Amino acid sequence: MEYLKDSNWVWCPSWNSEDKEKPRIVFFRKSIDIDEKIKEAALHISADTRYKLYINGKFIEAGPSRGDLQIWFYDTIDIMPYLKDGINVIAVSVLRYPQDPEKGNHGMFRTPVPGLYVKGEIRTVSGKQFVLSADASWKCKKDDSVLFIREEERFAPLIIHENAIGNPELFGWKTDTYDDSLWDAARPYINKQISKAISPGNLYPRTIPFMYRKERQFSGVMDVKKSGYTGQDWADFINGKKTLKFPAETEEIIELDAGEEMTGYLKTEFCHGKGSKVQFLYSEAYVQNGFTGPEKIPVKKDRADNMNGHLQGYEDTYSVGGFGSPDMPETYEPYWFRTFRFIRLHIITGQEPLTLCSMHYEETGYPLQVQTEVTTSDNTLADIWDVSERTLRRCMHESYEDCPFYEQLQYIMDARQQILYTYAVSADDRLARKCLDDLKRSQRYDGLLNCCYPNCNPNVIPGFSVYYILMVYDHMMYFGDKKLIEEHMPAIHQILNFFDRNLTPQGYVGKIGGMNMETPFWSFIDWAEEWNDTTGMPPAGVNGPITMESLLYIYGLQHAAKLALFLDRREEAHRFSEKAEKVRNAVRTYCTGKNSMLQDGPGVEEYSQHCQVFAVLTDTVDTITGTGNLLETIKNKKYTQCTVAMCFYLFRALEKTGLYQYTNQYWEIWRNMVRNHCTTCVEAEAYARSECHGWGALILYELPCVTLGVRPAKPGFRKVRIAPTAGYLTHASGKVKTPVGDIQVSWKLEHGNCKVEYTVPEDIEVLPAPV
Incomplete structure (x- = not known):
């Protein structure tokens, strides 16, 4: 049978x-x-x-x-x-x-x-x-022979590190x-x-391609802490020019440089040396003495400053069996890939000499093919592009990842931006489709999604479910796949129903979350320094609702209406739009301060740039008021500022209000990363736990989609709008990869006018720039 x-x-x-x-x-x-x-x-x-x-x-x-x-x-x-x-x-x-x-x-x-x-x-x-x-x-x-160990006692989402024999x-x-x-x-x-x-x-x-693997060597030696060999000897070793033999009962400590933030499979080969112990410490950066913030993050300055800093990270330990020979060396290769920029190698030999035959790694990640290229009048943006492209690559494996070093989890807010960056540089939606499908399967009985998924644990940030709606909208605009939209609309309905059920009698979203680990749901918005003590949530949320969750609900309704129209569901679109207007009216009535700015919470005299940004994006305030409020937060830093995570939305509001020239001052966040020798984008300026966070690759969207102005004007990119936004720049040119082919754009400011030239694939209609 x-x-x-x-x-x-x-x-x-x-x-x-x-x-x-x-x-x-x-x-x-x-x-x-x-x-x-x-x-x-x-x-x-x-x-x-x-x-x-x-x-x-x-x-x-x-x-x-x-x-x-x-x-x-x-x-x-x-x-x-x-x-x-x-x-x-x-x-x-x-x-x-x-x-x-x-x-x-x-x-x-x-x-x-x-x-x-x-x-x-x-x-x-x-x-x-x-x-x-x-x-x-x-x-x-x-x-x-392999024991897997927790990377930290408090929070260990990976458990990939090893004690091996x-x-x-x-x-x-x-x-x-x-x-x-x-x-x-x-x-x-x-x-x-x-x-x-x-x-x-x-x-x-x-449903996705296999990860690529590329043979790599370390780029150099950072420091010889303790060794019988010189730095040149070690450089020759990592370049495959020589082996290194260590006498019995000796100690070696050496710090190696990969040259950039890396995700790769490490492979080390040994001969003899029974009883030797080898420790591999993986680190993203040199850190300083002291800690910052409630999470006690090490102080970070110049990430490559090995003179004043030290390495901190996670370890593998390998006890050498001693059975390797020059013809058939003993090999240690951790099971899962490692994230590192620097590695400290600590060798303690036993009673038998040890020969280190080789040490190299295979770079790995999603096979992203970056085909978009942009040059501008600001030469500093080229380095920011390089750092950002690497960031996106390191945060793409079998899913989008918040960070490859600490969690390797696919967070919705992070992934929405990473997906847009992927579309803008490669027009590849394979990992995006899997992401959308993953998130849809995470939907709870109450309609909300797990804030990161796949994830064996429940973790809910209510506002993150709205970013999923935006993901579906983005896919519609780039690829116009009606079947995909239809598959996701039921999940979108359930998300919006959750917020609808939690409206107060006044019509805004009530208190639906709080600080991380203190309430069932976490009302995270951004890692702003002023919000560190409340785990990334405006302090107004400790005792009551936060305005940002009402604004996010409005934003989700507005995008759901556009999705419904694409499916020819006009009554449904009208209902979404009606609900959005009712919530906007409630926010205007109960969340507007005496200064005409939106408060962080109804009746709470606390203000942030975030609420002013989303007030503009949702049209909750008129253009003149929104522009003035946004400008006030730019010029007066007493208002909580958007950090790396939220700069994408800040830049959208700057673009919408004609204030895009102020992006120059916000690019300083990234210029500082370059000055501090970061090779990838940090998680946040005041919360730089992660040195590689995908949401920071913002420039991959800004240059092709805003500076060159290439964006879909209709779903599926069959009609394109080419509307460059100069901001503070004087010229730009490049090639943008789109789902319908390459689009070339070049523009230059001449006597206050922007002269634009472009070429598009055949049969693609170019719509005029909006007035």
């Missing part, structure tokens, strides 16, 4: 209750003797939680892409190029996280069924078949010379045990 047959899922028969409570690695192997010419060879593969596939000792791919308890992904891989005549070994390393989310990576779901899924076959020219599917013919063994019993386990006779036969799951209605049985094909 079908339900009693093997499911192509297998696991380790010795798996026990202790194994379930900590992250564990299990190795799987299958040998095939191929004696004929191969016609085709492919396999489908997945795992709970992660797999790494090797064929004949060579790494092939890692996966699966992140799913959840409703959807699980598998990969299809053509393995024919990696096979050879004779014995072939397919080897898979599976990392299984415990079901308790606090004991494993927050962004990777796991199910009650740990397992490896393989289905496939090899066909020869003569018609002979070799079955690859996972069954009892596969061998398996638990890897007891070199194990001679596993040396060469991926190759055809390895003896696996003592390994267990894998235990198959029958179909009855793997429900196809829920994860991991409900398998779906991968």
Whole structure:
């Protein structure tokens, strides 16, 4: 009977209750003797939680892409190029996280069924078949040599760092010379045990490309803290020109430079040296003594100042097994990629000399193809572009990420901006589509989305659900996919219904959240310095509603109305617009101070730039009032200012009010990053915990879409508007990649007039700039 047959899922028969409570690695192997010419060879593969596939000792791919308890992904891989005549070994390393989310990576779901899924076959020219599917013919063994550790006791969303021991019993386990006779036969799951209605049985094909891997070397030596070798010796080592031999019972401390913020798989090779201990400390920057803010973030100045600063970060520790030789070195490669700019290598040898043979890494990330290019009259913007492009790349893997170093979670507010940046430089929406689908699946019973997803833990920031509505709108304008919009409209309705249910009798949004960890929902708005003590929320929200949540609700209604119109749902669009107007009237009545500015909370005499920005964007105030209020916050810094996170919306308001020339002063935030030798954009000026935060790559949107003025005028980019905004610049030119092809624009200010030239693809209508 079908339900009693093997499911192509297998696991380790010795798996026990202790194994379930900590992250564990299990190795799987299958040998095939191929004696004929191969016609085709492919396999489908997945795992709970992660797999790494090797064929004949060579790494092939890692996966699966992140799913959840409703959807699980598998990969299809053509393995024919990696096979050879004779014995072939397919080897898979599976990392299984415990079901308790606090004991494993927050962004990777796991199910009650740990397992490896393989289905496939090899066909020869003569018609002979070799079955690859996972069954009892596969061998398996638990890897007891790696212990995964928490990066911090308080908050550890990754749990990817390792204490590892070199194990001679596993040396060469991926190759055809390895003896696996003592390994267990894998235990198959029958179909009855793997429900196809829920994860991991409900398998779906991968929707995004595989991550790229690029061989890289360290760029230099930052400091020789303690070593029997000179800095030049170490430079020759990292360039592959020599090996380094350390005597027994000695200590080496060296700090290496990758040259830029990096996400990569580190690989270090050793010979001999049994009992040596090697520690790898990964750091984004040199930090100063002392801390700042309630979260005690280290003080940061010049990120490359190794004379006055020190490295701080997370560590891997590897105890050398001593079984490596020059021909077959012992290798340590952490399972998950690492984020680093600098690495401190600390070696303590045991009773046997150790030879360090090599140390390099493979850069990895989403295969983003940046094709947009812009030059302007402000040469400083070129360095900001470089830093920002790198930031976007480092925050794109199998999902968009807030930061690659600390969390690797896909936050909605961050991702909305990152997606726009991606559209502007590459017109690639594959990761965006997955992001939208991920977020839709996170919807709660009350209509709100998890503020970051995939995430095994609940975490709700009410306003972030509005940014999801904006994401759907952005996709409509760039790609015009009605089917996608229709799929997301039910989720949009539920989000808006949540805010509607929480309106006060006066008509504005009531108190729906508070400070992080103190209320069920977190009313985060921005990491403004004045709001650090209230965890990124205006202090008005401690005791009552905040105006920003009403403004966000209005903004969401307005964009939902445009989505409804695109679907020809005019009555629905009218209802959204009517509701938006009612809430706007309530905000005008109850949240306007004596100075005509919007207050941070109804009747609370506290003001921020944020409320003035969104008052402009939502037309809650008229143009003259909005321009005056915004200008007041620019000239008077007593008002809480937008930080890196919110500058995208600030720049939209500056553009709308004709104040775009003031962007020059806000670009100083990024110029300071460059001066401080940042290679990626920091999380916030006053809260620089993360050195690489995707929302900071703002210039990737500003230069092509505003400075060159290339934006969709109608859904799907079939009609384009080319309306350059000069601001403080005098000329600009470049090529903008769009979903309908490349658009070239060049403009120059002459005697106060802007002379614009452009070329667009055939059949694309250019609409005149709005008056």
